[in-house]
Amino acid sequence: CFAVALLPVLVVATVAAALLFLFSPDVAGVLIRKGERDLAVDLLHVFGLFLPVAAVTTLVIAGTRGFGTMVPVTVLDRIGQPALRTILLVIAVALGAGGIVVALSWTLPLVLELGAGLAWLLLLARSVEERSRRSEPAPVRAVFTEFWSFTAFRGLAAFLHVMVDWFDVLLVGALASGFAAGVYGAVSRLIFAGAFIQRALILALGPQISTLLARGEKDRARVVYQTATAWLILVSFPVFLTVAIFAPTVLRIFGSGFEAGRTALVIISLATLVNMATGPVTTILVMAGRSSWNLGNAAVSVTLNVALNVVLVPRYGITGAAIAWAVSIVVQNLLPVVQIWRFLDLHPFGFASIASAAAAAGCFGLVGLAVRSAWGTSLAALIVSFVSSTLLYFGFAWSFRGALSLPLLASTLRFWDRAAARQHA
Secondary structure, eight states: OHHHHHHHHHHHHHHHHHHHHHTHHHHHHHHOSSSOHHHHHHHHHHHHHTHHHHHHHHHHHHHHHTTTOOHHIIIIIIIIHHHHHHHHHHHHHHTTOOHHHHHHHHHHHHHHHHHHHHHHHHHHHHHTHHHHHTSOOOOHHHHHHHHHHHHHHHHHHHHHHHHHHHHHHHHHHHHTOHHHHHHHHHHHHHHHHHTHHHHHHHHHHHHHHHHHHHTTOHHHHHHHHHHHHHHHHHHHHHHHHHHHHTHHHHHGGGOTTGGGGHHHHHHHHHHHHHHHHTOSHHHHHHHTTOHHHHHHHHHHHHHHHHHHHHHHHHHHTHHHHHHHHHHHHHHHHHHHHHHHHHHSOOOSOOHHHHHHHHHHIIIIIIHHHHHHHHHTTOHHHHHHHHHHHHHHHHHHHHHTTTTTTHHHHHHHHHHHHHHHHHHTO
16 A cells, blocks of 8 residues: 555656756745845745655655554654754754755755654554465455555645645745744744644544544544544633734744734634634544545645635735635634535533633633733733733633533543554554
C-alpha cells in the first residue's frame, strides 16, 4: 500500500518543484513588489528543491500511523522537527547568516525526519511481516484503485485547505506590501498555534469515530463526537477569546508595528470559535466515506476566499484579508455540519458543548472586556484578566464535571488504546 501511495506523490511533488524552479522569477515578481527579488528567486529554488522531500516525509509519517501508533508522529513531526528548526534558525540568526542559510535551517530538518521516519516505518512493517505472509496479498491494481479513489478527493481537499490558509498572505504581499504580509503572516501563525488542540483531538479520536461509523454505531459515534467537541470548546474558547480581547497586547510579542494587525486578529479569532464549536466535523465527513463532499466544500471555501481577497485586500489591506479568511472558516465548517446532520444524523451540539461555550463567554469574554475597559490592553491587564477568568472557569468545570462527560472521554480513549493493542497484538 505504501508503494502504491509513494509513486504518485513523488511524481506530483517533483513536477511541482520543477515548475517552481522554472517559473521562480515570475513568481517572485508577483509576490515581491519592492525588495530583493533576486534573493526571493534563490529562496524559491531552495524550497523547491526540498518540496519532494517534504511530500515524501508527510507520507512516511502518515504511514507509521497505519500501524496503530502515534509515537513516530509525536516524536518526529510534532517535537523533533520543530525543535531542530528552532535551534538551527536561532544559530543562523545569531551568526548573522543570510537568507539562504536561514531557508536551509528550515528545510534540512525535513531530511533528518525523512530518514528517521523511514527507519521507523521499516521496523513497524517488519513487526507484522510474519502475519502478513499468512494471507494472500491483494492485486496491486485493486489496491491502487481502492486507495486513490478515497485519497484523491482527500488530497485535493487538503491542497485547497492549504490555499485557504496561505493564499491570502501571498495576496496581501502582492496587492498591499511586504510589511503588511509580514504582519498578516504573524496573525495567521498565532491562529495556527492556537488550533493545535483541534489537531491533537483529530489525531486521537478520528480513528475511533471511523471505527464506530464503520460498525454502524451512530449513537455511540454521536456521543464521542459531542463529548470531543465539548472538550475542544472548553479548552480552546478561553484562548481565542483572550486573544481577541487583548489582540494589541498579544501582537506586541512580534515587535513594534505589528499592532497594525489587531483588527485582523480579532476577526479571525472570533471566526475560529466557529471552527472549534463544530469539532472535528471535516474528519467525521471523511471518515464516513464522503471525501468527495469534503472536496466540494473545500472548493467552495477557496473560491470564496480568493474572490473576497481580490475584492477586499486592495481597499482594506490585511483587514480585508481577515474578513475573507473568516468567511472561508465559517463556510468550511458549517457546510459539513449541515451535511452530516442531514445525511448521517450526527451533530456536535449537546448540553456540554453549549454549557462550555456559555461559561467561556462569561468567564473570559465578559470578564476580559471588563478588565480591558478598566485597565486597557497592558500586559498586566491581560494577566489579571486571564488569571481571574481561569479561576472562575475551573470552578465551572469542577461543578459540571459530570455533565461535561470527563469520565466518558477518558473511557473512550482507553477503549481505543485497547482496540489498537488487540489489533496489533
